[in-house]
Amino acid sequence: xxxxxxxxxxxxxxxxxxxxxxxxxxxxxxxxxxxxxxxxxxxxxxxxxxxxxxxxxxxxxxxxxxxxxxxxxxxxxxxxxxxxxxxxxxxxxxxxxxxxxxxxxxxxxxxxxxxxxxxxxxxxxxxxxxxxxxxxxxxxxxxxxxxxxxxxxxxxxxxxxxxxxxxxxxxxxxxxxxxxxxxxxxxxxxxxxxxxxxxxxxxxxxxxxxxxxxxxxxxxxxxxxxxxxxxxxxxxxxxxxxxxxxxxxxxxxxxxxxxxxxxxxxxxxxxxxxxxxxxxxxxxxxxxxxxxxxxxxxxxxxxxxxxxxxxxxxxxxxxxxxxxxxxxxxxxxxxxxxxxxxxxxxxxxxxxxxxxxxxxxxxxxxxxxxxxxxxxxxxxxxxxxxxxxxxxxxxxxxxxxxxxxxxxxxxxxxxxxxxxxxxxxxxxxxxxxxxxxxxxxxxxxxxxxxxxxxxxxxxxxxxxxxxxxxxxxxxxxxxxxxxxxxxxxxxxx
Amino acid sequence: xxxxxxxxxxxxxxxxxxxxxxxxxxxxxxxxxxxxxxxxxxxxxxxxxxxxxxxxxxxxxxxxxxxxxxxxxxxxxxxxxxxxxxxxxxxxxxxxxxxxxxxxxxxxxxxxxxxxxxxxxxxxxxxxxxxxxxxxxxxxxxxxxxxxxxxxxxxxxxxxxxxxxxxxxxxxxxxxxxxxxxxxxxxxxxxxxxxxxxxxxxxxxxxxxxxxxxxxxxxxxxxxxxxxxxxxxxx
Numbered sequence: 001x002x003x004x005x006x007x008x009x010x011x012x013x014x015x016x017x018x019x020x021x022x023x024x025x026x027x028x029x030x031x032x033x034x035x036x037x038x039x040x041x042x043x044x045x046x047x048x049x050x051x052x053x054x055x056x057x058x059x060x061x062x063x064x065x066x067x068x069x070x071x072x073x074x075x076x077x078x079x080x081x082x083x084x085x086x087x088x089x090x091x092x093x094x095x096x097x098x099x100x101x102x103x104x105x106x107x108x109x110x111x112x113x114x115x116x117x118x119x120x121x122x123x124x125x126x127x128x129x130x131x132x133x134x135x136x137x138x139x140x141x142x143x144x145x146x147x148x149x150x151x152x153x154x155x156x157x158x159x160x161x162x163x164x165x166x167x168x169x170x171x172x173x174x175x176x177x178x179x180x181x182x183x184x185x186x187x188x189x190x191x192x193x194x195x196x197x198x199x200x201x202x203x204x205x206x207x208x209x210x211x212x213x214x215x216x217x218x219x220x221x222x223x224x225x226x227x228x229x230x231x232x233x234x235x236x237x238x239x240x241x242x243x244x245x246x247x248x249x250x251x252x253x254x255x256x257x258x259x260x261x262x263x264x265x266x267x268x269x270x271x272x273x274x275x276x277x278x279x280x281x282x283x284x285x286x287x288x289x290x291x292x293x294x295x296x297x298x299x300x301x302x303x304x305x306x307x308x309x310x311x312x313x314x315x316x317x318x319x320x321x322x323x324x325x326x327x328x329x330x331x332x333x334x335x336x337x338x339x340x341x342x343x344x345x346x347x348x349x350x351x352x353x354x355x356x357x358x359x360x361x362x363x364x365x366x367x368x369x370x371x372x373x374x375x376x377x378x379x380x381x382x383x384x385x386x387x388x389x390x391x392x393x394x395x396x397x398x399x400x401x402x403x404x405x406x407x408x409x410x411x412x413x414x415x416x417x418x419x420x421x422x423x424x425x426x427x428x429x430x431x432x433x434x435x436x437x438x439x440x441x442x443x444x445x446x447x448x449x450x451x452x453x454x455x456x457x458x459x460x461x462x463x464x465x466x467x468x469x470x471x472x473x474x475x476x477x478x479x480x481x482x483x484x485x486x487x488x489x490x491x492x493x
Numbered sequence: 494x495x496x497x498x499x500x501x502x503x504x505x506x507x508x509x510x511x512x513x514x515x516x517x518x519x520x521x522x523x524x525x526x527x528x529x530x531x532x533x534x535x536x537x538x539x540x541x542x543x544x545x546x547x548x549x550x551x552x553x554x555x556x557x558x559x560x561x562x563x564x565x566x567x568x569x570x571x572x573x574x575x576x577x578x579x580x581x582x583x584x585x586x587x588x589x590x591x592x593x594x595x596x597x598x599x600x601x602x603x604x605x606x607x608x609x610x611x612x613x614x615x616x617x618x619x620x621x622x623x624x625x626x627x628x629x630x631x632x633x634x635x636x637x638x639x640x641x642x643x644x645x646x647x648x649x650x651x652x653x654x655x656x657x658x659x660x661x662x663x664x665x666x667x668x669x670x671x672x673x674x675x676x677x678x679x680x681x682x683x684x685x686x687x688x689x690x691x692x693x694x695x696x697x698x699x700x701x702x703x704x705x706x707x708x709x710x711x712x713x714x715x716x717x718x719x720x721x722x723x724x725x726x727x728x
Contacts, residue, residue: 055517062510155704
């Protein structure tokens, strides 16, 4: 064994339990298709698509070579297949991203409100009309509700019409599916909400009626994805807002509750969990983290059904890849980026730490550094409290969430012991909320986006991924260092 | 090949690939990407473009065997030079739609040449290529099968006649050519908004359609509804 392998073998005994030499292409083939695709989408914001794709493919190949320590039989055809698939998918996705939609000059007729984002001075609506989606800004209190049908009349513009300053906003809305911006002369609701938005509204109303205030706010956020600002704000200050976004933890808990009552194997198990999980994700408003977790669960159940070994890192990569292939613009969605960075990092680093107690401290802390630049670049700053509070908040939440969910069932379905269950749920959440608020006060302060923070984030993330793919410590450090300079150079363009 | 040399070979290949990625990055950095695509139709030409009348344009040769004219994008123009030149906005079935500078007294074929000539599928007879241009004019070349402009190109001069009333009907103000005082004659447009319109036009070129006036800060849908019947972009 060479020196590198020895060092990789020694150090991991303490920190990294996954020591055996791995082949990156057999460990995580999906990751090596996802990497060039995501990288090309990142780069094409500032360089021609073909150059972005080539540069991304070279970088991906470089990482792959760094992670490969020996040639095993079948390496070349698999490598060629992965690179070819990456090139084709990059070309298709970049073509879709760069395509300029042909928009009508004006719009008049019916539309469906897909989402409503209330802001300080106006509300931003995403409206589907005539097979296209438009961003519409509406002032005043009387804003059409999500899911309602509206009559609208207005002029259509390309997104980002206000010039360079609005490009960031344009990208955000393009990621949400908007093709153009409609400046409305007239909009009025002509029929009430229906479909899934109606269900979500009913859930929120039902929870409000049957549960105590804090429990209702949490249950509405966990199930329908509707956040009460009064409850959500302290979490934002504490850097624990991610607990409110329906993601892996929520989906897995819901799936675990269902799986508990189902037979251990069989088609029924697969079908029932799949249906329930997708229903949940739809009701929650199709959050990126929820979709990613549902896709992952689907793959794990499938691998279980066909008797294939499963790898969380590869499953996360495959789920994210599917999401990008379905809609490449989702790469520019902050939710997708945070979910991707978080899930990839956790699935890459968790096996490296094994069952060591260090993992409970190191993973949340490192994860904060990985996701901080993404959050800081979008929200302006990222609270420092999250660095400390997440160490305790995430494990606590993993217990509180299912507990509150179970305690809410009696009052929701008018079962015996409703009052006691409702009080218990409210007490638990009050203590949790209080702790979060105190924590936010104690660790006040925030970091703004900084190139050093960005570089550190890239280094930690790429080192974890390289280690997970079997690069060994030295090679991982070298690859992460080069990749860090590459990313900071491209981001500085 | 033993394991050690294979390992070293992979590292070397990795370094080479990273180097190639860096080369690509530095060679193409800063070039436009999808963020700019479709946002602005103003082309940014690095060098002045030599424009020679194309043989394929029927009227071009017969109308005028003029010397090649230098045409630049708006962003490249200098103040003194722009005074002796006109700006025209060329759209529709041309190879490079955008805003171009042409010499005073230029004709439509020169604007067409500046825009790279006809694109595939252009209706080459729809526009009179020998017609004279005016400053701030929008020339649109339709495709085959598209509805032809009623009078192409329409003269958009901001002379007094434009603002005058005729037969009891008030003439619309051409927001592409109107000066500050003429813009102020629009009901609902004050001095400040008029200046904002001029600033916007200077920065972004002529308005493609009247609705584009809502891109000027301070003019929202409500105000547009009030003024839309008083304004035109000249075609």
